[in-house]
Amino acid sequence: MKIIVYGAGVMAQYVKESVINSGNEFAGLVDPLGNGDFENLKGKDVDFDAIIDFSHFSLLEDVLEAGIDKKVPVLIATTGHSEEQLEKIQEASKQIPIIKATNTSVGVNIVNEIVAFATKLLKDFDIEIIEKHHNRKIDAPSGTANTLLEVVKENLDNDGKDYRTIYGREGHSKRAEKEIGVHAIRGGNIVGEHTVIYAKNDEIIEIKHEALSRKMFSDGAVKAVEFLAGKKAGLYTMKDVLGL
Ligand SMILES: NC(=O)C1=CN([C@@H]2O[C@H](COP(=O)(O)OP(=O)(O)OC[C@H]3O[C@@H](n4cnc5c(N)ncnc54)[C@H](OP(=O)(O)O)[C@@H]3O)[C@@H](O)[C@H]2O)C=CC1
Numbered sequence: 001m002k003i004i005v006y007g008a009g010v011m012a013q014y015v016k017e018s019v020i021n022s023g024n025e026f027a028g029l030v031d032p033l034g035n036g037d038f039e040n041l042k043g044k045d046v047d048f049d050a051i052i053d054f055s056h057f058s059l060l061e062d063v064l065e066a067g068i069d070k071k072v073p074v075l076i077a078t079t080g081h082s083e084e085q086l087e088k089i090q091e092a093s094k095q096i097p098i099i100k101a102t103n104t105s106v107g108v109n110i111v112n113e114i115v116a117f118a119t120k121l122l123k124d125f126d127i128e129i130i131e132k133h134h135n136r137k138i139d140a141p142s143g144t145a146n147t148l149l150e151v152v153k154e155n156l157d158n159d160g161k162d163y164r165t166i167y168g169r170e171g172h173s174k175r176a177e178k179e180i181g182v183h184a185i186r187g188g189n190i191v192g193e194h195t196v197i198y199a200k201n202d203e204i205i206e207i208k209h210e211a212l213s214r215k216m217f218s219d220g221a222v223k224a225v226e227f228l229a230g231k232k233a234g235l236y237t238m239k240d241v242l243g244l
Pocket residue numbers: 007008009010011012031032033035053054055056057058059076077078079080101102103104105136143217
């Protein structure tokens with residue numbers, strides 16, 4: 001496949017390497033800030049048959065337009081999108097195959113499954129989600145933490161609708177019974193760490209994933225577009241890619 005990559009930051013460089021190492025062809029980086037091979041693709045005759053996006057949430061519309069225009073599959077790995085933008089992804093998936101993945105690592109996608117199972121069994125435990133990332137990250141909580149929160153809620157009674165999400169606890173009040181805490185830590189070059197804590201009076205369970213490098217994100221992204229090649233239009237997931 002000939003793959004174009006949106007973004008020119010840290011992840012885009014990893015993806016470039018993963019594309020080349022996987023035997024696929026690298027078609028260039030697209031970055032409107034002028035750090036890529038192309039500032040945009042509009043009106044340019046660039047040949048590619050898949051898009052991997054590790055850029056900035058503000059570029060979503062451009063990414064989708066490029067995918068629809070060329071009728072090629074798109075993997076959106078960028079995080080921080082608004083609800084309205086997530087709806088645009090749904091809409092675009094009626095025309096092309098898309099994966100929107102907040103985390104392309106094998107480990108985190110398996111953790112999502114473990115958390116679904118644990119939450120069903122540990123309903124009367126207090127649940128808190130903690131994520132840690134590098135100091136360059138612009139969105140908080142991380143996309144992965146938001147996905148973990150969704151997984152937790154889906155597996156509580158009534159889809160967790162009776163629960164309140166508390167982001168970054170502060171103040172003078174006790175924890176309510178039906179709360180889910182979500183906490184974001186930022187510092188140095190932490191690649192990415194996600195922990196779901198289930199706590200009760202006498203016991204604590206922690207489910208934790210720690211990323212030690214960024215390579216598995218970029219390798220996972222290449223696997224995802226390879227999976228999408230030849231698929232009909234629709235919204236697919238990393239679960240489909242990994243056969244989970
Ligand atoms: N799904 C997954 O598994 C993973 C997802 N990600 C996500 O991928 C994305 C990129 O991560 P990473 O490479 O670490 O981030 P970087 O900040 O290194 O790169 C982001 C890119 O977006 C550009 N950018 C920054 N601000 C703007 C703006 N206002 N408008 C347009 N472009 C902008 C940057 O340009 P410049 O360099 O000039 O600032 C850069 O090219 C993030 O959303 C991150 O959360 C990351 C890892 C794994």
